[in-house]
Amino acid sequence: MIPVEHYVALSAILFTIGGVGFLVRRNVIVALMSIEVMLNAVNVALVAFNRLPTHNNAHTGQVFAFFIIAVAAASVAVGLAIVLSLFRIRRTVRSDEADLLKN
Amino acid sequence: MKPFLDLFSQNDFSLIAVVLLMPLLGAFVNGVFGRRLGKQAVRMMALSAVGVSFAAAIATFIALDSAVDAAHTAHGEAAHTKLSWLAWEWMRVSGPNGSKIAIDLKFSVDALSGVMMLVVTGVGFLIHVYASEYMREDKGYWRFFCYLNLFIFSMLVLILGDSLPVLFVGWEGVGLCSYLLIGFWYGKLPNAAAGKKAFIANRVGDFGLIVAMFLLVVYCGALDWDGIQRHANDLVVTSDRPGPIHLWPIGGGKFEDYVIAGIRIPLHNLQPDKPWTITAATAVGLMLFLGATGKSAQIPLYVWLPDAMAGPTPVSALIHAATMVTAGIYLVCRLSFVFVLSPAAMIVVAFTGAATALLAATIAVVQNDIKKVLAYSTVSQLGFMVLGVGVGAFTAGFFHVFTHAFFKACLFLGAGSVIHAMHARIHDEERSQDMRNMGGLRRYMPLTYGTFLASTLCIIGFPGTSGFFSKDEILARVLIETPTGVKLANGAAPWQWPSWAPWLLWGMGVVAATLTAFYMMRLVFQTFWGDFRGWTIGRPSQLSKSHHDDHGHAEDEDAEDGDHHHHDDLSQPGPPPHESPRSMTIPLLILAAAAIVAGIFNPAAIKLVVSTFSFLPLEHWLDPVFSDAARGITLADHHTAHTRELVSTFGAFTAFAAGSGLAYWVYVKEKGKPAREMMLKVPRLYKLALEKWRVDEAYDKTVVSGVDALADTAASVDQGIIDFVLARLTALVVAATGTVLRVIQNGVVHVYAAVMVVGVLALGWFFVQPHADFTVVEQDGDYTLQAGPGPGYEFRWYPDATKEPQTKDFSETDNLKVHIADGKSQTVKLEVKNAFGRVGSKAFTITRPAQPAGAAQIREQ
Numbered sequence: 005m006i007p008v009e010h011y012v013a014l015s016a017i018l019f020t021i022g023g024v025g026f027l028v029r030r031n032v033i034v035a036l037m038s039i040e041v042m043l044n045a046v047n048v049a050l051v052a053f054n055r056l057p058t059h060n061n062a063h064t065g066q067v068f069a070f071f072i073i074a075v076a077a078a079s080v081a082v083g084l085a086i087v088l089s090l091f092r093i094r095r096t097v098r099s100d101e102a103d104l105l106k107n
Numbered sequence: 108m109k110p111f112l113d114l115f116s117q118n119d120f121s122l123i124a125v126v127l128l129m130p131l132l133g134a135f136v137n138g139v140f141g142r143r144l145g146k147q148a149v150r151m152m153a154l155s156a157v158g159v160s161f162a163a164a165i166a167t168f169i170a171l172d173s174a175v176d177a178a179h180t181a182h183g184e185a186a187h188t189k190l191s192w193l194a195w196e197w198m199r200v201s202g203p204n205g206s207k208i209a210i211d212l213k214f215s216v217d218a219l220s221g222v223m224m225l226v227v228t229g230v231g232f233l234i235h236v237y238a239s240e241y242m243r244e245d246k247g248y249w250r251f252f253c254y255l256n257l258f259i260f261s262m263l264v265l266i267l268g269d270s271l272p273v274l275f276v277g278w279e280g281v282g283l284c285s286y287l288l289i290g291f292w293y294g295k296l297p298n299a300a301a302g303k304k305a306f307i308a309n310r311v312g313d314f315g316l317i318v319a320m321f322l323l324v325v326y327c328g329a330l331d332w333d334g335i336q337r338h339a340n341d342l343v344v345t346s347d348r349p350g351p352i353h354l355w356p357i358g359g360g361k362f363e364d365y366v367i368a369g370i371r372i373p374l375h376n377l378q379p380d381k382p383w384t385i386t387a388a389t390a391v392g393l394m395l396f397l398g399a400t401g402k403s404a405q406i407p408l409y410v411w412l413p414d415a416m417a418g419p420t421p422v423s424a425l426i427h428a429a430t431m432v433t434a435g436i437y438l439v440c441r442l443s444f445v446f447v448l449s450p451a452a453m454i455v456v457a458f459t460g461a462a463t464a465l466l467a468a469t470i471a472v473v474q475n476d477i478k479k480v481l482a483y484s485t486v487s488q489l490g491f492m493v494l495g496v497g498v499g500a501f502t503a504g505f506f507h508v509f510t511h512a513f514f515k516a517c518l519f520l521g522a523g524s525v526i527h528a529m530h531a532r533i534h535d536e537e538r539s540q541d542m543r544n545m546g547g548l549r550r551y552m553p554l555t556y557g558t559f560l561a562s563t564l565c566i567i568g569f570p571g572t573s574g575f576f577s578k579d580e581i582l583a584r585v586l587i588e589t590p591t592g593v594k595l596a597n598g599a600a601p602w603q604w605p606s607w608a609p610w611l612l613w614g615m616g617v618v619a620a621t622l623t624a625f626y627m628m629r630l631v632f633q634t635f636w637g638d639f640r641g642w643t644i645g646r647p648s649q650l651s652k653s654h655h656d657d658h659g660h661a662e663d664e665d666a667e668d669g670d671h672h673h674h675d676d677l678s679q680p681g682p683p684p685h686e687s688p689r690s691m692t693i694p695l696l697i698l699a700a701a702a703i704v705a706g707i708f709n710p711a712a713i714k715l716v717v718s719t720f721s722f723l724p725l726e727h728w729l730d731p732v733f734s735d736a737a738r739g740i741t742l743a744d745h746h747t748a749h750t751r752e753l754v755s756t757f758g759a760f761t762a763f764a765a766g767s768g769l770a771y772w773v774y775v776k777e778k779g780k781p782a783r784e785m786m787l788k789v790p791r792l793y794k795l796a797l798e799k800w801r802v803d804e805a806y807d808k809t810v811v812s813g814v815d816a817l818a819d820t821a822a823s824v825d826q827g828i829i830d831f832v833l834a835r836l837t838a839l840v841v842a843a844t845g846t847v848l849r850v851i852q853n854g855v856v857h858v859y860a861a862v863m864v865v866g867v868l869a870l871g872w873f874f875v876q877p878h879a880d881f882t883v884v885e886q887d888g889d890y891t892l893q894a895g896p897g898p899g900y901e902f903r904w905y906p907d908a909t910k911e912p913q914t915k916d917f918s919e920t921d922n923l924k925v926h927i928a929d930g931k932s933q934t935v936k937l938e939v940k941n942a943f944g945r946v947g948s949k950a951f952t953i954t955r956p957a958q959p960a961g962a963a964q965i966r967e968q
Contacts, residue, residue, distance in 0.1 A: 099855070
């Protein structure tokens, strides 16, 4: 059996990739994808920890992961709607050009 | 009627509530819904509100009468009886010596307020009927009746209030309604200014009333009528506390020399040998009277009343002639027992009244605006009333209030009827009120003329009319009665009137009465007699034809005149003036009839002819109210009184005959020629009188400009210091901070995200660090150390930091007990390991002081 540390390491790497991607990319769609990557990193960690023997076969981790998938779907729906609106107004999907509130 | 009235007990006479609240209900309905209700409904509401109030007032009066009779039977003599109704307990204020003074919203009807109540609701109802026709074309119909009903309510509160504060509420209420109604046509600047002027002039008077209330609280410890009456003698105390009022040095201080930097400032020169003091009665009397001068338009505050005629004519009749302006006289009558304590205050009242009567009469003689003449005549008549109460003839003064309400209301409504007719021809506010444009109206307006003439005969004192009896009574009483006050607490008599004062007052009164007769007859002759002079007004084509051609005016000679497209043909002479509709003339008839016969309530002058005559209902009716005041009044002995009454009546009759005869000669016989000659002979005097002795201008130059200067100073302080330094400086600081902070708010989403990440990392770092901390509780040298909690914390204690720990490993023991001897000190150390295995530590040195009672001193290492 693959030790749980490997999963946690994978989760950490995925989360870092997502976080850095969110910070450095200006494309809003890519930023949304980065958020998805981070959420999935969390999911990996949750299901991995759920496999620990101290866990007594409860499925809290898996259930939690399903919740996160549902929330992620909702957030993407809202996020893409915002991106569409932004595109209609500014003809761009770059987040550094979305500065309507500033001016 | 009797079973109905038996429903109410004397001390809980809730019928008063109906009298009071019906007009308030009318005001509410008309004010809130009036715009949507339409004129008919507004009219119904307003008239029924006042009508029901009047009916309830009559029922109340009947009940009062039977209560008075019952009291008379019980005591064997007339006693002061009143019906009262407590609405609710309003407030309690601190009185002298820690007492509490209850100020209740309580209303009562006694002989005095009962008569006033009937006059206000009765005359008020008639004027409402009149106004419902007079104001018919006005857009603000509902607003007008809302204000008018509210006025009746406020006036009733003023009259029926059982204490000075409740009276004051009504006092302010009528002031407000007066302001609203003077400025009813607020679109015109002079009207708005006149309203403001009335309001401000009355504020000066209100100041006096408020000060009087404060004084009464301090000296009498009561503000309701009965309480003040019981403690009235406290106002003339000479004992040390609260003692007489010091005018100089102010507040009873003492001037002593003041040495500053070796220089002696001789302040003791300012200290009089004996402090100048007045009794509290004088102070209260003068302050109350200041309030009365504001409301009742006496010198020096009368200037607002003539301007107040800018309001609709029914308002002038109701508020500024019949009811509100008599509130000041009512106040003096109500508190007569206070006034008579101070002959000094009374002489001020009397001379103010006489001077006002005279001054206003001289102005009225030369005015051309019909309402202005009546306005100054009102001021003058109010002066007579004040003169009457000023000499202690409260019944006579109040009788004049009563009769004046009828004839002056009738005069104003008659003038309104004339203006109504003139306005239909002229369509110009100012020229339709100018008497020079009238004349001959008796042919066109017989009813108005008849009623107007009847009221005029009353006001000028035609023998047998009400005005003759009331004014004659005042003049006679001036000679007979003298206020002498009561002995002060130390047995000394108060200051007494000089012997010439009554005769001077009488002389001023007779001259004023002569002028009254002259200007009122001048008004009648110019308005109703002779030929109509108004044909040419506003109709330039008629100029050539002029007024002497009475029959030619129907011809249309100037048809080529291009000026034909007005709403009526100006080349035509227009219709002749017409009589007013019935709902205007019926009130006139009723008022005129009442004015003529009102004299029967107190025809004292008949006593001169028939010495056994004793039908004086009003005097007997009011006797219990003024019986307490009688002790401060000295009457001339019977014989002298009779002689003086004869002299006075002869003088009054002469005044009437001379004044009206002169007016007849000048304006009818000579057709105004002598008046024009006088005008040319003394043009400057004429101009001065026409401009009302330039009193307004004098006030502008002194008081108003003084206040303006003060306001300018305050404004420059406001702009220079408050606005510039405080406001702008604060704004500058805020703006600068904002500029700096705005750099962070750059509106770029990923910068916010980065900041968030940094924040999350910082928080994470904080939680990863262990935080060693503990509190120390001391008891008799035993110190308990309690470590603060944290996630996954384990603790290791060092009771002495230099030595080994208490346990080798970290454990969950989060407290430690150590004992430290007197005067010793010890360093304690705590190590904390958290879930990540990181270790933090903290050490304290605890020193126990040598004194057994001393607290521990804790010093951090």
